[in-house]
Amino acid sequence: MMDLRARQDRCRRPAAPHAHGMRPHPADASTGDGAPGDTPLALETRGLAVGHASRALVSDVDLAVRPGELLVLVGPNGSGKTTMLRTIAGQLKPLGGSIMLFGRALDTIPGTERARTMAALFTDRHKTDLITCQDIVEAGRHPYTGSLGVLSPEDRRCVREAMEATGTWGLRDRDAAHVSDGQRQRVLIARALCQEPKLLVLDEPTSYLDIHSQIGMLQLLRDRARERRMAVVASLHDIGMALRAADRIACIHGGRVIFQGAPDAALSTEMVSRLYGVEPASYDPVSGSVELARPAGEPQVFVIAGGGTGTSTFRALQRRGIPFAAGVLYPGDIDGQLAARLAATAIFAADFEPVGPEAVDRAKEALLACRAVVCLRSSFGAMDARNAELLEAARAAGIPVCGDIGQLDGLV
Numbered sequence: 504m505m506d507l508r509a510r511q512d513r514c515r516r517p518a519a520p521h522a523h524g525m526r527p528h529p530a531d532a533s534t535g536d537g538a539p540g541d542t543p544l545a546l547e548t549r550g551l552a553v554g555h556a557s558r559a560l561v562s563d564v565d566l567a568v569r570p571g572e573l574l575v576l577v578g579p580n581g582s583g584k585t586t587m588l589r590t591i592a593g594q595l596k597p598l599g600g601s602i603m604l605f606g607r608a609l610d611t612i613p614g615t616e617r618a619r620t621m622a623a624l625f626t627d628r629h630k631t632d633l634i635t636c637q638d639i640v641e642a643g644r645h646p647y648t649g650s651l652g653v654l655s656p657e658d659r660r661c662v663r664e665a666m667e668a669t670g671t672w673g674l675r676d677r678d679a680a681h682v683s684d685g686q687r688q689r690v691l692i693a694r695a696l697c698q699e700p701k702l703l704v705l706d707e708p709t710s711y712l713d714i715h716s717q718i719g720m721l722q723l724l725r726d727r728a729r730e731r732r733m734a735v736v737a738s739l740h741d742i743g744m745a746l747r748a749a750d751r752i753a754c755i756h757g758g759r760v761i762f763q764g765a766p767d768a769a770l771s772t773e774m775v776s777r778l779y780g781v782e783p784a785s786y787d788p789v790s791g792s793v794e795l796a797r798p799a800g801e802p803q804v805f806v807i808a809g810g811g812t813g814t815s816t817f818r819a820l821q822r823r824g825i826p827f828a829a830g831v832l833y834p835g836d837i838d839g840q841l842a843a844r845l846a847a848t849a850i851f852a853a854d855f856e857p858v859g860p861e862a863v864d865r866a867k868e869a870l871l872a873c874r875a876v877v878c879l880r881s882s883f884g885a886m887d888a889r890n891a892e893l894l895e896a897a898r899a900a901g902i903p904v905c906g907d908i909g910q911l912d913g914l915v
């Protein structure tokens with residue numbers, strides 16, 4: 504039996520000549536699932552520079568994707584995600600650095616072997632006159648068929664399986680030029696899957712899909728990654744989906760990969776704000792969703808809510824462009840979380856503690872500066888009993904109190 508040290512030496516990748524000194528390569532990081540850091544990598548880039556003509560768009564790119572892992576690239580429009588994916592797929596020449604596929608330099612792998620190892624799907628619209636959806640998917644088997652392209656029973660099984668998995672078997676006889684964008688996207692994913700790649704490169708694979716199909720497709724990719732140890736590198740615009748589907752996320756911005764890591768860390772409030780220039784408070788890092796901007800200006804309406812009674816009113820006020828204040832709420836409550844994103848002023852108590860006099864005083868101050876109050880509570884509990892004082896303050900000051908937003912007409 505080979506001794507442990509010899510085996511480690513054999514497995515250890517040679518230290519690459521590295522343009523950027525001591526910066527750790529993601530390949531050296533733990534996988535987090537107990538796998539050793541030197542599991543053979545499906546994809547490894549070191550110091551990769553990508554761009555068009557000789558102009559580098561993204562430089563110094565170190566990526567490491569293990570079999571079974573899903574790496575998602577996120578970044579604003581034009582940041583270079585597609586260019587990077589095309590370079591990894593061998594469609595564009597790197598402007599610098601290296602790309603290794605299962606330990607071999609990409610440009611040394613012959614075409615057929617490369618096609619059996621890697622499939623890539625981009626969002627270009629191909630001309631597809633007079634061919635059926637099944638013809639398109641069958642093209643994914645070309646790396647396995649002879650020069651005549653005759654499909655074996657095994658090839659046919661793969662085609663059918665990929666079409667069934669993507670919900671496109673029912674489209675098999677349809678003219679590919681006359682299916683919807685979403686249907687075509689699912690057919691193209693079927694083609695890529697029936698190529699049985701060990702590395703799948705996808706540019707915006709869910710861009711044309713409805714929400715149900717997006718979830719189905721990402722679940723399918725996750726299942727394939729787990730069951731067949733297929734590695735996936737994909738770009739996604741939907742950061743909520745990226746948060747849910749990715750094992751790791753690489754954030755591209757300003758010509759660099761500015762962060763790589765676990766989804767929660769990569770899509771933190773600070774990172775999303777930096778990547779996309781959105782107001783930090785509008786982003787919910789738990790759901791990965793971004794709210795429309797809160798209405799500008801001083802609050803005109805004070806909303807007394809809590810326990811989920813306020814969400815539709817907060818959104819309705821936001822849609823109408825009416826700035827509002829809300830309180831006293833709990834930060835962990837659903838109303839508290841939404842008010843933090845949409846209200847001009849939100850007054851909070853500490854979670855799990857009764858609403859105290861100090862918070863009520865701040866809420867009264869905000870309320871007395873408003874033209875109307877919407878009270879969505881018919882009663883208060885032991886914890887927020889003091890919110891009743893807000894109603895008393897409104898009535899004492901002659902500020903109209905409405906039971907719902909419909910009664911605000913003419914008041915604001």
Ligand SMILES: Nc1ncnc2c1ncn2[C@@H]1O[C@H](COP(=O)(O)OP(=O)(O)OP(=O)(O)O)[C@@H](O)[C@H]1O
Pocket residue numbers: 555556560578579580581582583584585586587
């Ligand atoms: N064939 C090309 N020749 C020259 N420049 C190009 C070419 N294709 C894209 N670009 C430019 O490269 C930059 C990056 O484009 P790329 O498509 O890689 O970005 P992206 O991050 O995928 O954007 P998006 O999120 O909008 O899809 C853009 O400024 C784009 O105009």
